[in-house]
Amino acid sequence: MDINWLVISPPLVLLITASVGVLMGLSFRSTRPVALLSLLGVLVALVLNAQLFGRSEPLSAFGLRYQADTSALAFNTLILLGTALVLLVSFDALERGLGGSEYYPLMLLSATGGMVMAAAGDFITLLLGLEILSLAVYVLSAWRPNARESEEAGMKYFLLGAFASAFLIYGIALMYGATGHFTYARVVEQLQAQAFTQTALATLAGAFILGGLAFKAAFAPFHQWSPDVYTGAPTPVTAFMSVVVKAAAFAALLRVFALVYPNLNGALTQALVVLVALTLIIGNLAALTQRSVKRLLAYSAVAHAGYLGLALLAADTDGGARAVIWYLTAYTFMNVGAFAVLSLLTDRNDRGDDVERFAGLGKTRPYLAFAMTLFLLSLAGIPPLAGFIGKIFVFQAALQAGYTVLAIIAILTSVVAAFYYVRLISVIYFREPEYAEVGSKSAMTGVAIAVAALATVALGVVPGWWYGLLGVGRQLLAGF
């Protein structure tokens, strides 16, 4: 058994930082020292992760159970960037009244789990990553003190999450029964063998695993938890869930879908087609009727899972896998940005996220209004912003893989989506302010918003460099 310390160093750094952070939190009244420590840990992990890019030799640890291929490294970059931005957003929000410095170690632990999930080359590693990711987020979503809906969010997310992971675990057990292995490479070997007879069992296992992962990725009809949990959780945690948890779930789905599922019954792919169509339609239509901006962004997150799912269907082509990663990159920046703006407008305990809070923002806080407009336009997919390019890549991959009908549904629903995003923008600029003094100011959140806004524009104007970087060195998803 090989332990390649270099390869596992990025998640290891986060783990160590989290452990130190817990102890450090005991000796400070303020949460800020732990926040800065966590930020430092994430930046070190980013550097360690970045230097693994573009190496020609295959990188793996623990046999093939942890694979740092280009896909895993790209997803880990996204997870770390998302975590860093959310840490910046949390920096003042936590001091304002959310309290408790254990918040930061929990977030780092969750990101560690996400990174393990993205690099998992084995069903058991995938499960462990998923649990490390989820358990911390269950606690974080119940973080708002004395807020009934926050504790409810934690409880709901926990019960449904445990239910979903039970399905995943049972699917893994059945897959072991069919093939005798957990490692993707060995499982695929067995599935492709001439003498393989357990096709029915393997297909059933695939269905259970798909169900478990679809819950984490919030595909309709497994999405019902997400609006409630997103609304109940503290805004920075909602931002974290919508980008980091989603990135990890799609990283795992991408690998499983590109490697294992082509060898299973085609009915499973058809099932995902139905899920994606439902996600696109339900997510976008439900977002139309929302009065709360947080809930609107929650449904918009569901809808974006649909676009990502569309690219996922083309996962066994290089373009599909790249489109998933590229779209998630764009989505990470624009979505964290939108939630960061929202976190500056709600009150100390994260209450007050209705559309009226945004009325007249263009007059009272012009910079914030401009940034929010940028993020919303990008989410809507207006050129030349990042969201537009992401959609182009996704539609291109879907059409090449032959999902024409689904691509048409996606284009139609994105027209619907533009309506609710633009309506919010019109509230920002064309309605009179209804609140005298809204929200708070925070330099750190300002930095996060600026970074997210710059990245949203930069990715849209020069989309090529990150797309090209994904093709450097080895193939995107490690073969065996």
Place this chain on the structure above:
Amino acid sequence: MLSGLVPTEYYVALSALVFVIGAVGVLTRRSAIMIFLSVELMLNAANLALIAFARQWATAGAAVALSGQAAVFIILAVAAAEVAVGLGILVAIFRYRHSADVDTLSGVRL
């Protein structure tokens, strides 16, 4: 090698039954604690299936059989971690509401 023993199919059928009982329990029970117990039942169903399969795969070599048995311990650890976190959240809710009935959680949809 397995002659004279209970066939693997029987164990897997039992595990499927336990899994279904757990899933039905999650969907019909109203107490958060009972829902949680039902989830534990589902996890144990998976463990039972893993052990039964591991015995069957013993013909393919010790490493294959042991990996299944090792997975059981990992899943037990996962279940224990879930209990710790879940009961923590449950206690936090119970402290001010004095009820573990999930129907009083506004808008809970399973």
